[in-house]
Amino acid sequence: MPGMSRWARAGCVLVALALSTAQPLHGQAEVLERIEFVDNTAFSSDELLPLLQLRAAQRGFFHRLVRSYVRALASNPATPATLLGHLQRLENQLESELPSFDPRLLEGDLETLRRFYTQQGFHWAQIQAQLVRQPDRAVVLRFLIEEGPAARIDTLLYLGLEEVPAEIRRELQQLRRLRPGMRFRESALLEELEALRRLLRERGYAHATYERPQIYILSERNADSILVRFSPGPRLRFGALHFVETTTNAPPLTERIRRFCTEFQPGQWYDIRAVERTRLRLLRLGVFEMVRIDTLPSTGTGTLDLLATTRYRRFQETLLGASLYRTALESAPNLGVELQLSNVNLFGGAEKGQLLGRIGLRDPLGSLERGQLEYEFQLSAGLTFPYLLRRVGLSSQLSYGIRALVWPLRLEALAVQLRLPVEFAPWTWMTTTELTVDIRAERPVDYPRAAAAVDTVPALAPFLRQYERLYAYTHRGTRLFPPSDITMSLLLGADHRDHPATPNSGHTVLATLDIGGVGAIGLAQYVRLQTLLLGFLPLRHGSVLAGKLRIGRIWWRNRENSYVPYDRHFFAGGANSVRGWASRSLWDPASGGIQSGIGSALASYIGGALLIEGSGELRWRLPPLRLGPLSPYVEKLVLVTFLDWGNAYDRLTPQLYGTATVGDIFRNLALSAGLGIGYLTDVGPIRVDAALRLHDPLNASAPWIFQRSAALRQWSFHLGLGYAF
Structure with missing residues (x-):
């Protein structure tokens, strides 16, 4: 042919x-x-x-x-x-x-x-x-x-609200947005009617309703006259809250915990918000699969009883299998195998006991880039009391683990952690605070062999100094006690996102203060402060503009004779940091003390005392497509474009700590940009990101992308669990 x-x-x-x-x-x-x-x-x-x-x-x-x-x-x-x-x-x-x-x-x-x-x-x-x-x-x-001309509102009358108290009428008036002369839109009218009914239900009118709006078209003026009749019903106070429960052989929830979860008291004016918060707090206990709260018929006494229908979840669970988990330190997902035994509502107070055993491979993609695999082994036992007092809980955990650093150096740790989370009242801007006491005993394993290997590269000797001090403190690595660190931490947070895993709007502000070396026991002496700001802005067609700013600082005291625990260091790079670099593979060359590629495996285990990083992301989902049986899966795909910037400064060695200047901070900011694709799950997307290094401070000869040959072929890939922030 x-x-x-x-x-x-x-x-x-x-x-x-x-x-x-x-x-x-x-x-x-x-x-x-x-x-x-x-x-x-x-x-x-x-x-x-x-x-x-x-x-x-x-x-x-x-x-x-x-x-x-x-x-x-x-x-x-x-x-x-x-x-x-x-x-x-x-x-x-x-x-x-x-x-x-x-x-x-x-x-x-x-x-x-x-x-x-x-x-x-x-x-x-x-x-x-x-x-x-x-x-x-x-x-x-x-x-x-x-289309013709759009009609305007001539009059808008709401009837039936005359008997409502004057102060509530003033609040209703403040919610009114539609005015004569505005263009008529039925969706805007219904939105305003729902807002008015919602306010009535927040002020005691549990059965407030309205009739279908009557719209009279004034053709000669191309205008609309609107009449809506409200039926507020009687104003009621809260009565008793009754429970109807379906159990699964679990101990019933105690009356004390039910009382702690109830956001209203008998005799208060009915408020739909208090009912919704009560349901949410009951679900957060982790005891129930389902919670529904309905109103019971009014008895004519001016009070309204409620009925909570609940169904208990299985109180014992055993899970064995592969796991994909993430830690804040790695800023990347870890792969592992874990066995988890849990029991909820142990004593009727929604207590949760948990035993966990895990073997994990940390940051597999980053490990390949650094040239060695990194593993960890962990055993832990925990017991959580959601409410010691009305808004104060208690969580305790005993853990033992071994983490591989640079071969053959490993870090063995035994820790006891006590956390006291405190909930704020719903009308405050702050949403949570938490006080934590962490008692940790660490010792380096095979330190002499690691030190002998470093002798061949003299420039790396300062990076082992922290572990040398820890080695001496543990009697040449032969003892795990006394504890090497006692840290007290305080977290303050305001989380106003519309969804914790897939936010479309809102903001989050977190601040954490850690004080190491509390008391006379231990080797650690430091103060660590970190702040995190997140913002989310919805755009058209389901897209979201997201931004992040994270700043952290460590003040290291008596640095010649103390150390900062490894999991308190600041690191840059990774799937949740600056994505042009692998996890813990980015640092300031001026105050980092080493060039990329020369002993970077060891350098990645000594972090910085200063962290500055930020990100901007544009997230959007694919529009509905007619692809037959593939459509439900395609609709769960998310696409991301991003720009990341930041770095870690002031390496935590006695010689390099505090050496970064303001010029170093601005001059050595790393920049990367890229694309990502993910598949949405209940805990956020499982995603793959690809990033290019726009400005690489570790490349002294060609830091900018236009100075490097074949730069467009040098991509960094990351596997992520959940959005980057």
């Missing part, structure tokens, strides 16, 4: 033979190639298109490939008729699977568009449809729209 390559001919023959059993189709319906809107100015085509039942054809890659083959072969007179016929039948079969034009759906779509325009105040809008066949036989559906 002239004009075709040997491979193209072979591909066509194979496709035709594989589908030689396809049957011809008769009476094929017309397929819409496009749907267009003409003269729509108030609303974009993207806003109108989702209202329709009719859909334009969306052909997949294979479908488009077959179409292109058919067009090319049909124009070639040397194409065998058998081959062309098989491919045409295949194309017809694929075309028959596309949504076809249905006049009945068109009538419904016309009515939907007219109703939509009417609800938005365009009462005189005229909408017609045309079916146009293009010269290439493509069928296009056009909606011709004459």
Whole structure:
């Protein structure tokens, strides 16, 4: 066949033979190639298109490939008729699977568009449809729209609120946003009505409702007069809260814990917010699978009893399997195998006991970049009391672990941790605070062998000084006691995100203060302060603009004779930090004391005393696509573009600590940018990010990307659990 390559001919023959059993189709319906809107100015085509039942054809890659083959072969007179016929039948079969034009759906779509325009105040809008066949036989559906002028609000009356107390009427008046002269929009009216009803239910009117709005169109003025009748009902106070529980052989929840979770007292005015907070606090106990709170019929005494229906979850669980987990230190996901035994509601107070055993591989992608695998082994036992007092809990944990640093150096640790979380009242800006006491005993294992290996690289000797002091403190690594560190920490937080794992709006502010070396026992002496700011702004079409700023500082006291525990150091780089570098592989060359690639494995275990980093992300989800059974999975895909910046300064060695200048901080800020794709789960997306180094302070000869040859081929890849922040 002239004009075709040997491979193209072979591909066509194979496709035709594989589908030689396809049957011809008769009476094929017309397929819409496009749907267009003409003269729509108030609303974009993207806003109108989702209202329709009719859909334009969306052909997949294979479908488009077959179409292109058919067009090319049909124009070639040397194409065998058998081959062309098989491919045409295949194309017809694929075309028959596309949504076809249905006049009945068109009538419904016309009515939907007219109703939509009417609800938005365009009462005189005229909408017609045309079916146009293009010269290439493509069928296009056009909606011709004459919007006309938008109606304005003439009067807006709310009746039935006359008996409401004056102070509540003033609050209702402050919620009113619609005014005479504004454009009428039914969605804005319903939003205001819901806000008014919500306020009534927050002020004691548990059964407040309103009737369907009566809208009178004043055609001579192109205006609307609106009348809405409210039925507030009687103003009621809280009565008793009754429980109906479905148990699973678990101990029942004590009355004391139920009382702690209840956000209202009998005799207070009914408030729907207190009911919602009570339900949320009961669910947060981790004891119930389901909690529903309903109102009971009023007895006419001015009080309202409530009924809480609950279903207990399994109180004992045993889990064994692979795990993907993350620690704040690694800023990257870790892979492991773990066995977890848990028991909830041990004594009827929603207590939780847990035993955990885990073997993990830390930051696998970063380990490959650093040239050695890093593992850890951990055993822990924990007991949590959600409420010692009404808003104060207690959590305790005993843990033992071994973590591989640079071979053959390992770090063995035994720790006891006590945490006292405190909840703030719901009307405060702060949402949580936590006081933690951490007693830790650490000792380096195989330190002499590690020191002997470092002797061949004298520049690395200062990086072992911290572990040398710890080695001497533990009697040359032979004792784990007395504790090497007693730290007291205070966390203050305000979390106002709309969702903890996949936020679309809101902000978070966290501040942490750690004081090491509390008391006369221990080797650690330091003060560590860290702040974290997060912000999320919703944009159009489900996209979100997210930003992060993180700043941390360590003040190291008596640095010639003390140390800062490894998990308190600041590190930069990784899936949740500056993504152009692997976890713990980025530092300031001026105050970091070593160039990249020269003993960086050991250097990555001595962090910095100063951390400055920030990120900006644009996150968006794919629009709904008609992909058959694949659609639910494709709709869970998320795409991210990001820009990261930051670095870690003032290496925690006696010689380098405090040597970073203001010039070093600005001059050696690292920059990276990239793309990411993720799949949404209940705990956020499992994602893969790829980043390029825009400014690399560790590359002294060519720090900027335009100074490096083949820079566009030097990508850093990260596997992430949840969003980067």
